[in-house]
Amino acid sequence: MKRVIELGQIVAGPTAGLIFADMGFEVIKVEKPCSGDISRELNGTSAGTFMYYNRGKKSLELDIKTDFGKEVLTKLLSTADIIVENMAPGTMKKIGFSYEDVKKINSRIIYVSIKGYMEGPYENRKSLDYPIEIESGLAYMTGTKDRPMRMGASIVDMVAAILGVTKAFQLISENKGGLVEIGLFETAMFLAGQHIATYEIEKKDLEPINEMNFAWGIYDYFMSSDNKKLFIAVATDDQWKKFCEGFGLQSIITDEKFSSNNARYMHRDFLIPLIQKKLLSMKYEEIKNVLDLYNISYGTLNKPWDLLHDPQALKYMVNMNYNNNSYEVPRLPFSVAQNNNAPTLGNCTKKILSDLGYSDTRIEEAIKTMIK
Template structure:
């Protein structure tokens, strides 16, 4: 990698400049390791928090991305040759990498070498949080587990995202579909006449990531009060079970196991997707008798006057007949007309967008919900990805930066830690970074 390949390489200190020896910031400085590399964090709630990520694929990277979106400095540490498991892998892997690794700095270190672990320990000394989602036991075997690194920084919040909490399952290999299957999520997804299906996105990974980011924030607040770090463990399985909580309560209270329900719901009818005259799918879900009457009036039918469909209990008792009638009505309208009529009537309705539709959604454009980042591998060019969705009156959202190329910021970050040019050159020659 040449100097041209290093983001902000001109910010590296020369061997005889301040910062090249022992003149290093400390955790109590409340600063960032390399403040000039990720602009725009000033005024953000986590602008004084540095996060190290030993993450790959979705769960770890998504968790640290959420912290970056709130202003944290996130330094992604990857193997010098292989990098993240989905880097330059396949179209889906490349695309997931492009999304969950924005707003980060990229550093490489071979943690199987002592000098690579030294690099990580030097980073840990300056960090507030570390997020990792290695397979169970891997971090400890590498010598970078919590017990190894708490010696370096007793205030470190160490977040491990795993398949399971410690217990009977903890050593089992886990993927997103494993958690979806075990948690019951698959059992209610799809249709009763088809095999169980997983969600169309990595919901178990992302649920664990969200719980991870939330718990990290709580741990940082506690650390600020006590001065003590801690180990946070966040499981895919138990996080997915948490999302299934009301169905678990339902089963125990009513001694009934819910079946796959497609786009419908056992408590309301009509509540499903229907085909329009132009062969598009539209979700329609009037959830009260008033909305049901508005549905019928907006589409010029009198189904609400039919005794079979007058009240909610009647509609639930005659669900299949009602579904057929509503399908006949919807088939008379093109999707855009159907959606417009029902929106004006105050009836819950939505076209079933595909991903191309979502990329062009006018509301997302109007609300500045998407940002453009470099597609680092595979596709080339630039892609639009979602920004942090929440808004706050006290701070603005962070503007997205490109996901880093492999090791893009290694020289600059190590320079900020006090490594001189000769030491960095030697580490590169030896394949450590």
């Protein structure tokens, strides 16, 4: 089993560790004594942050700024395959664990470093997901002209972690060690790339997604008679014909105003109300059955917690324990993890130190010192 040492905080670093854990790697999360990952303290709308992003890990309580902490981390890194860190810029170098330092300890290690910005004029700036969404233009495209809006999850953090893990697996496949540097800003640029490319072609400002007309004639929300909202997407002429047949709208199939996607797009102001009027005469289940029968793409408007009861989602949930309570949360679709629980702070400290050769007496001394 490959070993990952995670020095991660909040979302980006812990997400990378979570992916490795879900793929069956041993992940040891090194945490600050007494307080741990700062996401342990979050509550309200962020109360599930630590629990979700730290499933399947072992927690090692260790002050890596002390001589003992550095000694333990050095020993751990000599046994590891991968290190993941998203500490503030310059922190790892300051405490003696930059890539160049760690490479001397373990020449084959893969060093995944996630930062706000990669090499450039901003590289020493601290940052988090939301400021990066603002600065990269993602928030502008997600909101409205008057109010840029962040996405509904820390997408930039999570995608940065996925990119870091992807590159790490390339190095694993080549049987190489190496440095993997990922920037949140550069990740967000990649996510915003479609809009940058469109601007390059059109040479004019784009409207935010929530204010622009989509490229398809039927690509919108519709309401059922029992007040359920669906998003329906009809992208091709063949789908348009099936849609009309399914909902008894054969009379408009050959109407020149709707004869192609471009025509439907140009006449959306007439077409969308016409379709909405029809669907308001039907209950949600009736609409859903027609869409399923004719294989038309749609999505029912859900809140995230609605997925706890969704028949498609249930297979891809795992039961986990955290602070003596049981919870259902999503897993990776290809997870092979045997342990899905989130660790209490320092839950494996004694075992890890013992495996590194420290005596019970030395371990107890270290723990007493750390919790003062």
